[in-house]
Amino acid sequence: MDxxxxxxxxxxxxxxxxxxxxxxxxxxxxAWLDCGxxxxxxxxxxxxxxxxxxxxxxxxxxxxxxxxxxxWRIP
Numbered sequence: 163m164d165x166x167x168x169x170x171x172x173x174x175x176x177x178x179x180x181x182x183x184x185x186x187x188x189x190x191x192x193a194w195l196d197c198g199x200x201x202x203x204x205x206x207x208x209x210x211x212x213x214x215x216x217x218x219x220x221x222x223x224x225x226x227x228x229x230x231x232x233x234w235r236i237p
Contacts, residue, residue, distance in 0.1 A: 163194050169202035169219060176226055185230045188223040195220060 172187035195201065195216060204218040 163190065163199065165191060165194055165199060165202040165219075168194070169204065169222075172223070172226060176229070181230050181233055184226050188226040188230075191219065192223045192227075195223075 168187050168191045172184060172191065175183035175187060191202070201212050201216040202219055204215045204222065210217070
């Protein structure tokens with residue numbers, strides 16, 4: 163798995179409103195990170211290094227999954 167490509171694909175899917183792809187990429191990246199896989203570079207100049215990027219990547223994935231669930235929720 164290429165976590166950088168997965169991260170970028172998730173962001174592009176979010177911008178396009180492709181809910182299925184957002185869910186797939188966010189789920190894949192979370193599983194990758196949970197298994198100790200290396201972190202995508204979320205911010206090029208992150209003062210907190212790899213740990214900071216890991217936290218940001220996880221938060222971004224969780225935010226994206228929440229957006230997917232909200233989009234599919236019946237009011």
